Amino acid sequence: NAGVTQTPKFQVLKTGQSMTLQCAQDMNHNSMYWYRQDPGMGLRLIYYSASEGTTDKGEVPNGYNVSRLNKREFSLRLESAAPSQTSVYFCASSVGGTLRRDGYTFGSGTRLTVV
């Protein structure tokens, strides 16, 4: 089925370990996003990629890096995980542009725990 595929679904890391969250979409969308979801705070934007070859910081970029590998794939890397990065991470994609009626298509989320 067409959509956004995120891997892994669950991950436990030790403080200081690194990992990469993978995201791929097959809808030919231009824009891709990484959000984190924390209780009582909704979803906050970490990084986004307006189009292939570009990436920009969102609201909470510290401790993260991203790569827009091609139009389909957008990965999020934690270089040295910290307990404060325990969260649920969502990848999303959209056609792009500001006044479109279509919303995001979300991946299923990654539940990350840093101990």
Add this chain to the structure above:
Amino acid sequence: AQKITQTQPGMFVQEKEAVTLDCTYDTSDPSYGLFWYKQPSSGEMIFLIYQGSYDQQNATEGRYSLNFQKARKSANLVISASQLGDSAMYFCAMRGSTDSWGKFQFGAGTQVVVTP
């Protein structure tokens, strides 16, 4: 800067009753879009409804309707005839016309529990 406020952390509603979820927003953008998403306990995010700031009529999608009051900067979601499957977290989100590349601002969410 844009801001979305959902003041109801949680609420209970009886099956078959209607429920209104509050959402207020703040933006200086001349045009914008408002979205509601549902997140059931399984965790996925499901798009429910969209309202454009210049749309003449309030949006409706099946049992979902959006009570849009532009002057008050509110975009409340109304779920009619609640079902047990409506139990979920609901997020209001906004995309402004000056927001580059479609970034969304989300509210903190409202947890809805539908009881028999």
